[in-house]
Amino acid sequence: MVDDSEDDAYLLRAELARRGLPMYCRRVDSALDMAAALASDDWDIVLSDHDMPGFDALAALEVLKRSGRDVPFIIHSGRISDRQAVSAMYDGVDDFIAKGDYERLVPVIGRELRGALARRAVRQADSRIEQLAFFDGLSALPNHQSFCARVEAAIAHARERGRTPAGVVMVVDLDRFLRINASFGYDTGNALLRQVGERLRAGLAVEVMLARLGGDKFGVFLPAVVERGEAELVARWIVHSFERPFLKQHIELFLTASVGIAMLPGDGRAVHELLMNAETATGQVKRSGGNGLRFFERTMNAASAERLALEADLRHAVERSELFLEYQPVVAAAGADIRGVEALVRWRHPHLGRLSPDRFIPLADESGLIGEVGAWVLGEAARQGRLWADQGLDLRVSVNVSAVQFSQPRLLETVSRALHDSGLAPAQLVLEITESSLMNDVESAVGMLRALKNMGVRVAVDDFGTGYSSLSYLKRLPIDIIKIDKSFVRDLGGDSRDVAIVRAIIALAGSLGMSTVAEGVESAAQADVLRAAGCDFFQGFHFSRPCAAEALVL
Structure with a gap:
């Protein structure tokens, strides 16, 4: 209430309450007090006298406008001419009621309150639409x-x-x-x-x-x-x-x-x-x-274009029978007889020729194609393993599992289907998983490895020593085989530190009941050092390069 008379304000309050409009109100009679009141609370309506010493309804209206509030403004005065009242309504006053005309004032207040409520609902709807259009619902950040x-x-x-x-x-x-x-x-x-x-x-x-x-x-x-x-x-x-x-x-x-x-x-x-x-x-x-x-x-765009083209071709590689497997023997340290093979995928690209997995497996991981490619590799390796088993050969077939593939729950279904369709005994299948893949999320890795072990397959840690294994975690992982990375094998003849590391890995594996396979064995001298250190199996060019299944000398 903008009024210089406390008695008039009290009478107005009492008459409105008697007519069913109980309210909380505050009387002000200056621009400063009115601005402070508008800033302190969310008011529903302003009822203003017109002719007050040093302050009138039009000045009060200006205070309301400067506040930026959408509040109905009604002049309730006995000292304003019709011309002034009409002029005031052009300026933004919502209505004019003669002082004491409560029968008209009550319905006008109701009307203005309903109008203000409707405008507020529209603003809220507009704000919600803007929120949906320009802001992310999850993070509340701009979209x-x-x-x-x-x-x-x-x-x-x-x-x-x-x-x-x-x-x-x-x-x-x-x-x-x-x-x-x-x-x-x-x-x-x-x-x-x-x-x-x-x-x-x-x-x-x-x-x-x-x-x-x-x-x-x-x-x-x-x-x-x-x-x-x-x-x-x-x-x-x-x-x-x-x-x-x-x-x-x-x-x-x-x-x-x-x-x-x-x-x-x-x-x-x-x-x-x-x-x-x-x-x-x-x-x-x-x-x-x-x-x-x-x-x-700018050079990245050319590489991106090449990758896009390669990804498009990879999507059809399985159905066009362009992928094929080669196998590298895993031989026993004692006697050098073949105990298993590692299946290695290759791509016979129609234009680029033979491609190694380094060229397309990362692309398969990134594009989501690894599920299809990995399923084909598992299925084909298991099928070949069963053929060898039918020939009376006791060979374990190792298949690499990428980090992306290992993180997907459907890996279990893929392995189960490959075993079922091929008829290969689960114990003859070895899944090779890199050390870094296991350590990215140890809790999830433990659950996945246990599920695989429950299926009967064997698990090998590939590239061991190049990641960031923790012994406390390693003992919790149900692992059968540790594959010593070739970077430690390469300089075994001349670097005493590599010899010490290899011996430590072999001792660690033995204490945990795991067997060891040394990768990248390329000379008899390396094999002798590894054999003396107690390594169980060797794999490398010294024994055989990867080759087609029919070219293996078994």
Whole structure:
């Protein structure tokens, strides 16, 4: 109530309450008091006298307008002419009621309150629509559309002022995030994505735009940045920010991120080009193991085009029978008779010729084709193993399992189907899994290995010694075989440290009831050192190169 008379305000309050409008009200009679009242509470309506000493209804209306509040304003006065009342309504007054006319005042108040409520509902709906259109529902960060609009607006603003657009676009892609969803469920994955968003937002400057682009990818825009060094500082902070664990129900979970960087205007003049190039750089980081950063370079596009073409061809490689297996013998240290073989996939590309797995297995992992390729390799190796068994040969067939393949629950189904379709005894199949794959998520690895062991298959740790094994974890993993990496075997004749490492690995395996296979044995001298150290099996060019099944001398 804007009124200079406490008695008039009391009478108005009493009359409205008597007519069924109980209320909380506050009387003010100056611009300063009215501004303070509007700032302190959310008021439903303003009833104002018109003619007061030093303050009138039009001045009160201006105070309301400056506050930015959408509150109905009704003049309730006996000292205002019809001309003044009409003029006031043109200025924004919602109605004019003569003082004392309560029979008309009550329905007008009801009408204005309903109108204000309807406007508020419209504003809330508009706000919700904007939230859905421009903000990510999971993280509450701006979404892909909002990010693109902000970058394009910055580019357009610079051009309108005759300046060269400047800024940096980064794509932050979480490494191997699918294993979180696969191991702990989507609720945990979503909780971690929210935590990632909160951590990045808290650490980035206010003027930096952070958005969730979709899935496990985030976008960062540094406006007006022109120096690579400044961009690199921010990118390195982002990478290092993941060193602290994330918590879910008091469990510590560790993530890493790959950051790709594209700079205006050299790496693109439109937001979609910048994003595409930043993602290309991110892909380079991921192919190098992740947990790092790369600036975009033009040469990456040529490599990306080649990879896209190779991926398209790989999608048809199985159905066109372009994949084939070669087998490298695993021989016993005592007697050098063949006890098993390792199946190695090759690709006979129609245009590029014979391709080694280094050329296409990482691509299969990245593109999601590893499931199909891996299933074919398992099935074909098991089929060949059964053929040898039918010939009376007691050979174990080893098959490599990639990190991506190992993280997928359907691996169990793939192994089971290969054994069932081929008829190979489970004990004759050895799955080789790299040390780093096991240590990425030990808890999940333990569960997967136990499930495989329950099926009867054997498990080997490949490239042992090159990762970051913990003895406390190693003793928990149900492993049958440790394969000593060839990097330790290569210099066995001359490097005493390698000899010491190999002896330690063999002793460790023996104490845990595991057998050992030395990879990359290329000379009799290496074999002698390994035999003296107690290694159980050898594999390498000294005994045989990989060859077709029919070319093996068994």
